[in-house]
Amino acid sequence: MYLLIYIISDSEIVASVAALADGADVLYGAGALLLAVLIVFSIEHEKIINALKPATDWLYDHKLGPLIPIALLIIISFPPLFGHELVEMICGVTWSLPAAFAIVAAGILLGEIANFFTFKFCCSARSKKMEKSKLSYALLAHVVRTGGFLVVLMIRFSAIPPHFATAIFSTVDMSFLVFFAACVLSLPKAFVPVYVGYAMKPSNDDDATSGKIEKIVMIASIGVTVLCLTWIRRQMDAAKPDVIYARRKARQGK
Numbered sequence: 100m101y102l103l104i105y106i107i108s109d110s111e112i113v114a115s116v117a118a119l120a121d122g123a124d125v126l127y128g129a130g131a132l133l134l135a136v137l138i139v140f141s142i143e144h145e146k147i148i149n150a151l152k153p154a155t156d157w158l159y160d161h162k163l164g165p166l167i168p169i170a171l172l173i174i175i176s177f178p179p180l181f182g183h184e185l186v187e188m189i190c191g192v193t194w195s196l197p198a199a200f201a202i203v204a205a206g207i208l209l210g211e212i213a214n215f216f217t218f219k220f221c222c223s224a225r226s227k228k229m230e231k232s233k234l235s236y237a238l239l240a241h242v243v244r245t246g247g248f249l250v251v252l253m254i255r256f257s258a259i260p261p262h263f264a265t266a267i268f269s270t271v272d273m274s275f276l277v278f279f280a281a282c283v284l285s286l287p288k289a290f291v292p293v294y295v296g297y298a299m300k301p302s303n304d305d306d307a308t309s310g311k312i313e314k315i316v317m318i319a320s321i322g323v324t325v326l327c328l329t330w331i332r333r334q335m336d337a338a339k340p341d342v343i344y345a346r347r348k349a350r351q352g353k
Contacts, residue, residue: 150331168205176265183207188299192299215265234343238339248277252332256327257327
């Protein structure tokens with residue numbers, strides 16, 4: 100039930116994210132699909148976990164099992180793919196809490212590093228064109244350039260899709276060390292779906308402490324995500340006059 104509340108609350112965040120970027124229809128579609136899958140997972144989680152038990156047991160029993168979710172997390176770090184939350188929840192179902200979080204952290208960091216350098220060396224020209232043609236992209240790029248590490252960290256904690264943010268981070272001459280530090284410090288965000296998966300284990304059904312912790316991490320996650328997204332949107336709104344003026348001057352100079 101608490102997972103369902105968390106997911107429904109997250110749908111409001113998806114709507115806010117879609118408003119940040121052009122291509123909102125794509126974000127709405129992807130968000131709606133993921134939301135539907137997660138709701139089904141929440142309602143039918145006992146049946147799903149029982150059905151997945153042969154696969155999760157196989158992953159747990161094999162030494163190389165952790166490499167599979169790590170590889171999946173790396174692959175889905177590239178747009179337009181998505182589904183980190185599902186992989187992270189399955190990790191929580193499969194392994195102990197420390198092991199699951201370590202696996203997820205490795206997959207996220209490796210995926211973000213690959214994403215960063217792919218965009219930096221292969222997509223810079225396209226990103227610059229998008230910055231000139233799409234106001235929302237230009238606003239976020241401006242906020243990242245002028246805001247420093249704090250802005251990067253806030254974006255990482257917000258509901259802005261990581262691959263969308265990483266595409267900007269990698270093409271605005273950001274230091275890799277700054278980017279990597281923000282990725283590491285924002286890893287606690289991934290703890291929520293991992294813990295939700297862990298709490299769904301049949302062995303934890305009657306664990307009152309596990310249930311209380313689940314409520315706390317969900318409420319905290321929703322609060323932090325909404326606050327960070329609201330702060331980023333305010334920064335973008337504040338930067339809008341300067342960005343629009345600069346774009347107008349650039350067009351006049353042609």
